[in-house]
Amino acid sequence: MTEAADDLLKVRNISRHFGGLQVLRHVDFAVPERSITGLIGPNGAGKSTLFNIISGFLTPSEGDIDYAGVRITPLSIQQRSEMGLMRSFQTPQVFPDLTVWENLIVGCHKHGRSGMVEGLLALPVVWRERRAASEAAQRILEDFNLGAVSGRLARELPAGQQRIVELARAVIARPRLLCLDEPSSGLSADEVQDLMATIHRISKTGVTILLVSHDMELISVCERIHALCFGEIIANGTLAEIQAHPDVREAYLGIQ
Amino acid sequence: MSSRRIAVTASRTLTIAAWIAGIAVWAALPWLLGRGSVDILVFAGLYTIAGLGVSFLLGQCGIVSLAQSVFYGIGAYSTAYGTTVLGWPIPACMLAGIVVSGLVAMLVGTPVLRLSGYFLALATLALAIMGHVLFLEWDWLTGGTLGIGGIPHLSLFGFTLNTPFRFYYFIWPCAAVVLWLHYNLLRSRTGIALRAMRDAPSAAKVAGIRVESLRVRTFILSAVLGSFAGSLFAHYVSFVSVDSFGIDRAIGFLLIAVLGGARSISGTVVGALFVTAAPNLLSRLGEIHPLLFALLLIVAVIFLPSGFGGAFADLWRRLGGSLRPTVKDGTP
Numbered sequence: 044m045t046e047a048a049d050d051l052l053k054v055r056n057i058s059r060h061f062g063g064l065q066v067l068r069h070v071d072f073a074v075p076e077r078s079i080t081g082l083i084g085p086n087g088a089g090k091s092t093l094f095n096i097i098s099g100f101l102t103p104s105e106g107d108i109d110y111a112g113v114r115i116t117p118l119s120i121q122q123r124s125e126m127g128l129m130r131s132f133q134t135p136q137v138f139p140d141l142t143v144w145e146n147l148i149v150g151c152h153k154h155g156r157s158g159m160v161e162g163l164l165a166l167p168v169v170w171r172e173r174r175a176a177s178e179a180a181q182r183i184l185e186d187f188n189l190g191a192v193s194g195r196l197a198r199e200l201p202a203g204q205q206r207i208v209e210l211a212r213a214v215i216a217r218p219r220l221l222c223l224d225e226p227s228s229g230l231s232a233d234e235v236q237d238l239m240a241t242i243h244r245i246s247k248t249g250v251t252i253l254l255v256s257h258d259m260e261l262i263s264v265c266e267r268i269h270a271l272c273f274g275e276i277i278a279n280g281t282l283a284e285i286q287a288h289p290d291v292r293e294a295y296l297g298i299q
Numbered sequence: 300m301s302s303r304r305i306a307v308t309a310s311r312t313l314t315i316a317a318w319i320a321g322i323a324v325w326a327a328l329p330w331l332l333g334r335g336s337v338d339i340l341v342f343a344g345l346y347t348i349a350g351l352g353v354s355f356l357l358g359q360c361g362i363v364s365l366a367q368s369v370f371y372g373i374g375a376y377s378t379a380y381g382t383t384v385l386g387w388p389i390p391a392c393m394l395a396g397i398v399v400s401g402l403v404a405m406l407v408g409t410p411v412l413r414l415s416g417y418f419l420a421l422a423t424l425a426l427a428i429m430g431h432v433l434f435l436e437w438d439w440l441t442g443g444t445l446g447i448g449g450i451p452h453l454s455l456f457g458f459t460l461n462t463p464f465r466f467y468y469f470i471w472p473c474a475a476v477v478l479w480l481h482y483n484l485l486r487s488r489t490g491i492a493l494r495a496m497r498d499a500p501s502a503a504k505v506a507g508i509r510v511e512s513l514r515v516r517t518f519i520l521s522a523v524l525g526s527f528a529g530s531l532f533a534h535y536v537s538f539v540s541v542d543s544f545g546i547d548r549a550i551g552f553l554l555i556a557v558l559g560g561a562r563s564i565s566g567t568v569v570g571a572l573f574v575t576a577a578p579n580l581l582s583r584l585g586e587i588h589p590l591l592f593a594l595l596l597i598v599a600v601i602f603l604p605s606g607f608g609g610a611f612a613d614l615w616r617r618l619g620g621s622l623r624p625t626v627k628d629g630t631p
Contacts, residue, residue, distance in 0.1 A: 098505065124507040136502035138495045149495040153507030155488045159516055162487030163480040169487045176488075209502075216506065 051076040051220055051251045052097070052128075057106035059092055059274075066092045067274040069106070074220070079242065079252045081265030083285070085294055089274040090255045091133065094224050097253070098130040099123045110220065125153055127219030131226060135205040137212075139198035143189055144180060146197050146208050150215035151176035179215055187211040187241070202229040206238070214245060221245065222253045227261045239264050259286075270294070313618075325471065329464050337463040339575050341535060344470035346571040348477050349528035350555030351564070352521030355481055357553075358561030359493040360517050362412065363420040367552040369430030370400040370522040372544030374529025379447040379539050380440055389453065393530040397523050404522035408515045427549040434541045446540025453534045466535050473531070474568070477524065481564050493517065525552075558599055559606050566608015573599075573607070 052074040059067040066089045074080040084090050095101040097108055099120035107116045115123055138146050155172040162169055184190045187207055192200060197208055206226060213221055223242070227235045235258065242264050246252055256262050259282075268285045270278040278288040285291055329337045349371050356362040374396040381392030411422045434441050441447065452461040453469065460466045484490045496503035496510045504510055533539045551574050559570025577595060581588040603610045 100501070120504040121507050121509055124505055130505055132502065136499045138498045138502065140498050141491070141494055145491055145494075148491055149503070149506050149508075152488060152492055152495075157488050159484065159489050159520065162484040162489040165483035165487070169483075172488055173486075212502075212506070 049076050050074060051111060052253065053109040054093070054097065055107045055109060057093065057096060057103045057108070059089075059096060059101065059104045065274060067096075067103075070271070070274070070276055072269045072276055072279065074251060074253050075267075076251055077246070077249055078267065079246050079254060079265045081262045081268035081282075082253065082255045082271060083257055083259075083262055083268055084271035085257065087273075088271040088294075090271055091224065093271065094130065094222060094255055098128065098222060124216070127217065128222070129213045129216055129218035129220070130222040131206075131209050131213060131224055133225045133228060135202065135209045137197035137200075137205045137208050140196060142194055142196055143200070143208050144184070144193040146212050147180040147183055147215050148173075148176045150183075150212035151179055153216060183211050183215045186214075186244075203231065203234045206230065206234075207241070210241065210245075214250075218250055220251045220253065222255070224255050225257075226254070227256060227258045235261055329467050334463055335579075337467050339579055340572075341463050341466050341470055343568075343571045343575040344467070344474045345528050345532050345535070346552070346555055346575055347474040347568050348531070349525045350552050350559065350571050350574075351477060351481060351567045352524035353552045354556035354559055354561050354564070354567045354570070356517060356521045357556045358563070359485065359490070359497060360514055361415075361497040362514065362518065363416075363553070364423045364518070364521065365420060365546075365549040365553055366407075366423040366426040366430070367521065367525045368427050368544045368546070368549035370404065370525030371529035371532070371548065371552075372430060372434050372541075373400045373403065374526030374531075375533040375539045375543065376434070376441050376447070376529075377526070378530040378533045379450050382451055383447055383449050389451065389534065393527065396526045396530050400522040400526035401519045404519040405515060408518040412514045412518060413511070424546075424549070427546055431541065431545050434544055441539075441541060444541060446538055446542075448538040450533050450537045450539065452537060453531075460535070470531065470535075477527075478564055478567070485564065489513070554596070557606060558596075558603075560603075560608030560610070560612075561606065563606065563608020563612060566606050566611065569607040569611070 050073040054070055054072050057067055057070040058065070070089075070093060072082075082090055082093070092101060096103050099115075099118060099122075103116065107114055109115065110123070110128055111126060113126070115126070115128070118126075138149060141149065151172075154175070157166070157168045157172055184193050187210070189204075189207065189211060192204065197205060200208065206229070210223075210226070226242075227238055230238060239261060242252060242254070254262065254265055262268060263282050265282065268279065268282060269276050270285055270288070270291045272290070272294040277290040277294065278285055280288070328340065332340070349367055352370075353364050353367050356364050374393070377396030377399060378389065378392040381387040381395055382389060387395070407426060411419065411426070414422055435443055437443075438445070452459050453466075454460065455469060458465055460469050485493075492503065492506075492508045492513060495506065496508050496513060500510050532543070555567060555570035555574050557570070558573050559566035559568070578588065578592050581591045581595070584591060599607075
């Protein structure tokens with residue numbers, strides 16, 4: 044079997060420009076199934092744009108995204124989500140006026156089928172779905188140590204805990220590929236340690252993880268890292284290889 | 300443990316007692332009030348149904364709709380035209396109104412609901428104006444300014460609902476059923492999805508929620524409520540004219556949602572009572588009454604930012620808070 048056959052995500056020749064501004068240039072890389080893959084780059088490198096293209100928030104000007112052997116470039120965010128491609132956001136996007144518990148229930152949305160009419164009439168299917176979602180939420184609350192705050196509104200939580208809620212909500216949706224956008228921003232050193240442990244734990248359940256960060260400590264959880272600079276992949280390899288790579292050192296530290 | 304059980308029992312008893320007292324007062328009111336006052340209560344019931352559509356859209360979807368008067372009008376004219384000109388049975392006419400309203404909501408909602416905030420509110424205002432003009436101009440269908448008269452009253456179990464007294468006992472159970480359905484919806488998968496997409500649409504999309512389609516479906520549901528209320532209105536007053544479906548009616552429905560507290564379903568009832576009863580009570584004070592109503596609105600909005608519903612919920616929490624055990628987790 045070739046290495047390519049094991050790739051869950053393939054970013055093929057992606058370019059994107061906004062008017063005259065070229066943000067991504069022929070970006071090519073792959074995320075092997077069950078790996079933790081990192082994407083690093085200085086501010087303005089195009090990481091978020093690339094992430095938005097992968098998750099369906101933006102369309103590329105050129106190139107394609109393949110996921111699980113399917114060309115997903117024309118698919119909507121929701122269709123990608125149903126295929127198991129989930130993402131988090133740079134600023135945690137919890138549902139602020141919902142409790143932590145309800146945030147998790149939203150994570151189960153795509154496992155349900157009941158619609159508006161069933162909801163209005165409170166048909167048995169609604170209750171079945173709610174029971175299943177409640178059971179899943181209970182497990183995830185314990186896994187993520189959120190039991191004590193499950194009845195609190197998400198907006199009342201500190202930023203670090205909101206990140207955990209967002210992560211828990213993604214995990215309850217049973218993702219196959221989890222894309223995390225700067226998950227350590229706003230976290231304390233201790234919280235970053237906890238986050239790294241959590242990422243390892245999620246990875247062990249078979250979830251493939253794509254991590255965007257410029258936090259070198261967090262990025263050390265990655266098996267393979269791609270470095271993006273001015274819209275181009277300038278290096279890839281392990282953390283040690285990346286740190287030693289002259290182009291990366293120049294981009295990050297200005298060292299020749 | 301036993302004190303906790305006592306607290307739970309006390310809280311439950313309080314709730315049941317409040318319900319029984321409420322129902323008793325509701326049932327007794329028409330016997331105690333004059334015909335005019337019962338008529339106002341009937342309108343409050345009609346407006347609860349139509350206002351709930353607006354309130355649900357605003358509170359759960361964040362959509363400000365001024366278009367409810369159009370759907371209210373479609374419901375009224377469908378049943379008026381259907382029963383008097385076509386000779387259709389009443390349920391068929393009401394159903395036709397609901398279908399037409401739903402279709403209009405779908406056709407208009409699909410492009411318009413891509414807007415948000417003030418632009419969306421303005422677009423729905425434009426819809427209300429267009430509806431009013433069409434109701435006026437299509438006089439072959441609506442009777443224009445002359446309206447349509449002779450709309451038959453509803454009959455139920457041999458009773459013709461031709462007095463405020465009788466209609467009162469019909470409209471409020473209808474309103475109660477509609478409120479109950481919306482309670483159900485709010486607690487279902489769709490209801491939670493609605494609130495999620497209202498607060499963080501991007502994250503809702505990632506969770507697999509089809510945001511655009513859900514907004515349109517909720518708009519359709521709101522239109523259906525408007526149409527249903529409009530049909531009932533036509534059968535109650537047995538005469539409809541374009542005056543009943545103007546911009547003032549649209550604003551009235553939005554007021555119900557804002558005053559009632561858009562996030563509270565039961566608040567809609569209070570909002571509807573306020574919008575129907577307050578102008579009437581104030582009119583006894585003479586010519587100055589529209590000004591007083593406006594003043595009252597300003598005071599209500601300043602002191603009750605989350606509407607009557609929000610204020611009652613606070614009060615209820617405080618009343619029951621000392622009795623009810625604290626909820627430690629959000630487990631339903």
